[in-house]
Structures are given as C-alpha cells and as structure tokens.
Amino acid sequence: MSLKSEILKLKKEKDVVILAHNYQIPDIQDVADYVGDSLGLARQAAKTDNNTILFCGVHFMAETAAIISPHKKVLIPDLEAGCSLSDTITAEQLRKWKSEHPGAVTVGYVNTTAEVKAELDYCCTSSNAVNIVKAIPDDKQVLFLPDMFLGSYVSKMTNRKNMYIWAGECHVHAGIKSQDIQEKLNQYAKAEFLIHPECSCTTSIMYDVAVGDYKGRQVQMLSTQGMMDYVKQSKSQDFVIATETGILYRMRQQNPEKRFIPASETAECQYMKMITLENAYASLMEDKYQVTVPPEIARKARIAIDRMLSIS
Numbered sequence: 050m051s052l053k054s055e056i057l058k059l060k061k062e063k064d065v066v067i068l069a070h071n072y073q074i075p076d077i078q079d080v081a082d083y084v085g086d087s088l089g090l091a092r093q094a095a096k097t098d099n100n101t102i103l104f105c106g107v108h109f110m111a112e113t114a115a116i117i118s119p120h121k122k123v124l125i126p127d128l129e130a131g132c133s134l135s136d137t138i139t140a141e142q143l144r145k146w147k148s149e150h151p152g153a154v155t156v157g158y159v160n161t162t163a164e165v166k167a168e169l170d171y172c173c174t175s176s177n178a179v180n181i182v183k184a185i186p187d188d189k190q191v192l193f194l195p196d197m198f199l200g201s202y203v204s205k206m207t208n209r210k211n212m213y214i215w216a217g218e219c220h221v222h223a224g225i226k227s228q229d230i231q232e233k234l235n236q237y238a239k240a241e242f243l244i245h246p247e248c249s250c251t252t253s254i255m256y257d258v259a260v261g262d263y264k265g266r267q268v269q270m271l272s273t274q275g276m277m278d279y280v281k282q283s284k285s286q287d288f289v290i291a292t293e294t295g296i297l298y299r300m301r302q303q304n305p306e307k308r309f310i311p312a313s314e315t316a317e318c319q320y321m322k323m324i325t326l327e328n329a330y331a332s333l334m335e336d337k338y339q340v341t342v343p344p345e346i347a348r349k350a351r352i353a354i355d356r357m358l359s360i361s
C-alpha cells in the first residue's frame with residue numbers, strides 16, 4: 050500500500066482530521082481533509098468532531114488549534130516547523146511595549162506564539178486584520194504586531210494615524226521584491242496581480258491597491274484562501290501570484306484552464322516544507338508530537354483568538 054493510502058487508512062481508524070495550510074507540499078494537500086489559510090484552519094479546528102487533529106502547517110497554527118479545541122489531541126509531524134515572523138517578538142518584548150503605551154489596544158497577527166497571544170486584546174489574520182482594526186474606537190492607540198508590511202497595509206486601509214507597528218517580517222514574503230513582480234507583470238501583459246499583505250513591496254504599492262489598480266493592472270491584496278477564492282471567480286486567464294509557491298498546486302488543480310505565475314519562484318517557506326508524508330505517517334502511528342499550551346496561557350490567548358474568529 051502507498052504511504053498516502055496508509056495515511057488515509059490510519060486517519061480513519063484513529064478518528065483523525067488532517068488540516069493542512071495552503072503552503073504545504075502537494076502530497077500533504079492530497080491527504081488533507083481541509084486545506085486553507087490560517088483563519089480557515091482555526092475555524093475547522095474549532096468545529097471538528099474528530100478526537101485528534103493532525104496539523105500539517107507550522108507550530109503557531111497547531112498551538113492555535115490546541116487552544117481552540119482543548120479537549121482534542123493536536124499533533125504536528127515536526128516540532129521544528131516554526132515561523133520566522135512569529136520569532137520576531139516574545140511575550141516579554143510585548144509586555145515592555147505595552148507598558149510604554151498604557152491604554153493602547155493590542156492587535157497581533159495569528160503568526161505569534163501562544164504566550165504572545167495571551168498578551169493581546171485581538172488576534173487577527175491577513176483576511177480580517179483591516180476589519181478588526183476598523184472595529185477599534187478611533188480614540189484608542191493601536192499596537193499592531195509583528196508584521197510591519199501587513200501593519201502598514203492595515204494602517205493605510207483604515208486611515209488610522211494612532212497605530213504603532215512592530216518591525217517584524219517574514220523572510221519569505223520580504224524576499225519577494227518589487228523588481229521580481231515588475232518583471233513578471235511585464236512578461237504577462239494581461240495578468241491580474243494577487244499579493245499577500247506580508248510582502249515587502251506592499252508599502253510601495255499600497256495606494257494603488259487601495260484604488261484597485263497597479264500600473265494599470267487589476268490588483269488584489271488577499272490572504273492565501275482569499276487568493277484561492279478570487280481566481281476561481283475571476284474571468285481572467287493569467288495571474289501573477291505574490292506569495293509562497295505552495296499555493297500554486299491547488300490553484301492549478303482547481304482551475305486547469307487558467308495560468309498562474311509565481312512572482313518569485315524562490316518564495317518557499319522551509320518551515321512549511323518540513324512536513325512530509327513520512328513524518329505525517331509517523332505522527333499518526335506514534336501519536337507524536339503532541340502540541341499543548343499551559344492552561345493559564347491558553348485561557349488568556351483564547352480571548353484574543355475568539356475575537357478573531359468572530360470578525361471575518
């Protein structure tokens with residue numbers, strides 16, 4: 050029996066749901082019950098009936114699932130699957146930052162550790178960050194963390210002047226440069242342009258995005274699932290995609306008549322790619338590695354996560 054068939058058999062026997070992020074390798078996406086963005090995966094974790102969640106993504110995502118579903122067993126195939134963005138801020142650094150802005154409302158991207166989430170008022174993802182900041186009264190200062198590109202995009206879209214932004218970045222998205230994008234857009238004259246708000250070029254093209262145009266081109270700033278949904282309903286044939294290249298697999302699978310061009314072929318997250326069929330199988334077989342969050346941290350982090358889940 051192939052490894053994929055073994056995994057599918059084992060997950061049924063052990064009552065496991067497999068959740069996978071859009072950046073996972075194709076083989077993992079093939080065995081998953083649900084593939085999506087951070088928000089979608091958190092929502093699936095909240096509503097699953099299965100006893101165990103095998104989380105094929107990075108550690109902070111599995112931690113979020115463990116917080117939302119405290120009575121489920123959450124497994125991750127490789128504990129080293131981290132995130133360079135979530136590593137840019139610790140709970141201690143956040144406490145210090147908060148002490149410098151008493152009364153400020155803290156909004157943190159889901160790409161943070163559970164300890165950091167426990168210090169937040171709101172958690173957000175790329176798909177709902179703008180709406181969350183819009184929901185905060187105008188007279189309140191906002192501390193936004195840890196992604197500076199997403200932060201400046203949100204501050205532009207909400208026209209917020211009293212927003213302070215942590216200087217963190219994701220090395221994968223920061224590595225997609227305006228020049229890469231320009232080259233691809235020149236090459237594919239009719240392509241629409243889809244960009245993830247973590248990309249470093251967001252700041253320079255933000256105004257154009259706000260008006261729905263980039264150098265005469267249709268442009269959309271979207272979460273990974275937002276991109277998946279957008280390309281399906283668009284009438285265009287060609288799309289330049291500025292995010293991690295793992296997303297292209299399902300895009301091409303679901304839209305065989307359309308063309309998807311990565312803004313940068315080298316935009317690969319090595320943490321996401323640590324999950325393989327081999328370690329997913331071992332994880333199912335040996336019930337490893339269980340992701341747990343200390344109850345007091347989980348209780349506090351849950352408040353911010355629940356607010357994120359309630360605002361779409």
Ligand code: 13P
Pocket residue numbers: 071085086087088160174175176219247271272273274
């Ligand atoms: P999404 O929430 O858009 O899936 O992004 C998560 C992430 O880690 C992007 O690098």
Ligand code: SF4
Pocket residue numbers: 107131132133134135160219220221222293318319320321
């Ligand atoms: Fe983290 Fe960047 Fe990888 Fe997303 S792509 S998981 S933000 S390192």
